[in-house]
Amino acid sequence: MHRLDDQDVLDLIRAFMSMNVTLILVGVDIPGSGLLREAAWDEKNRQWVMPPATRARNFGLEPTQTEHRFDLVDLDRFHYTTPQQIQAFTNHLAGIEDGLRLFDSRPGMLTTGTMPEYLMRRTGGVVGLLARLIEDGAQEAIDTGRERIDESLLDEIVLSLNDPTRDPAAGEIPAIDPGDQPAQPRPKKSRRRPRNTVFDDPGPRAAGAGA
Incomplete structure (x- = not known):
């Protein structure tokens, strides 16, 4: 909660609270992030100051009003x-x-052979990293005309954990073993001409949207 953008998100959540909706939010280390703890700006020290986390209930400290409205x-x-x-x-991979x-x-x-073990090793079981790896792999499969995902293709994908837009202090960079990542991506092969996607199956979700 030391960034202005974080405070803007908290204000948005408060605005949603006045609406007749149910929110299902997903994040990393919510108790430790301070998102629900109404951090206050300390003008003297020029930093955000947060009250104790939810864990502090064990010590007789009550959560803030914002945190009290959510079930973690x-x-x-x-x-x-x-x-x-x-x-x-x-089962998740099958989905x-x-x-x-x-x-x-x-x-x-994605679910047979050694692929599940490979994906677990590459991502450490972190859903966001898994989604990123599969998404980048699918794009690579389309661009190269291979049209399928296998371990050799995913070996060409490097998951960079040093994204300057992510904040380690906010838990935005998950901890996985760098040794499980390729040292560097393999040389890119010449790209084929993009295929015609007019007749691609949009999937059950897109089909159901128009029903």
């Missing part, structure tokens, strides 16, 4: 140890796979 549900990253964890991650529209895709493209 802790959704950890995916893990890949127990059969239940493996199945949950595989992503079902939404991919590549000409040479096949059932089990």
